[in-house]
Amino acid sequence: MALEWTESPAGIDWEELSALYKIALGDKPAAELAIVFANSRYCCFVRAHGRIVGAGRALADGLDTSYLCDIAVMPEYQGTGLGKHIVARLVALSHGHKKILLYAVPGKEPFYRRFGFKRMATAMALFDNEPLARERGFLADEPP
Known part of the structure; x- marks a missing residue:
């Protein structure tokens, strides 16, 4: 499966991302997602066949704390290791922080x-x- 990874929110279709969250985690309006991703230090978006199939972000201060949140994968991609790779990437980006938090x-x-x-x-x-x-x-x- 050919996946396209990006860490930039530039060019993200927030309505499309909102649809992913509605399926995977619950209602997250597009306008709110644009704000929270813009305010996150680390972002991760994954596309397959041009469509967003996974995403996640981390709020971080650069030294003390990084908080991983909003990690979601389209149901048809769950069990493929995609979620594991998103978390691993966010943990790697958060390297050097004294603590990395999340709530599951x-x-x-x-x-x-x-x-x-x-x-x-x-x-x-x-x-x-x-x-x-x-x-x-x-x-x-x-x-x-």
Whole structure:
């Protein structure tokens, strides 16, 4: 399979990318994707036959922390190693940071463990839609 890789958001069709996320991760409007990718230090886009089949990004400060996020692969390309290559590329781009973070879709944690990611005991988050985050399994029940 001939894949075309780019790390630049220049020329990305944000509607096309939004369609990928809608299938793979959930609704991410095109206008919002344009903003978050423009504000990300590292980006990764993969095309096959001219169409976006995978993407991911990392927010990073250049020294202390890089946060991998929005890693998505079209369902027909899942299981081909494409997701693994996107994560590996973002981890390589993040090399030199003191820590590389991510949070996984519930159930996908074993995929990231293969890269050496470990579960954090103290990770916490604020979500603008807490009921949806809870429904999707991103929030654990608080201890009594």
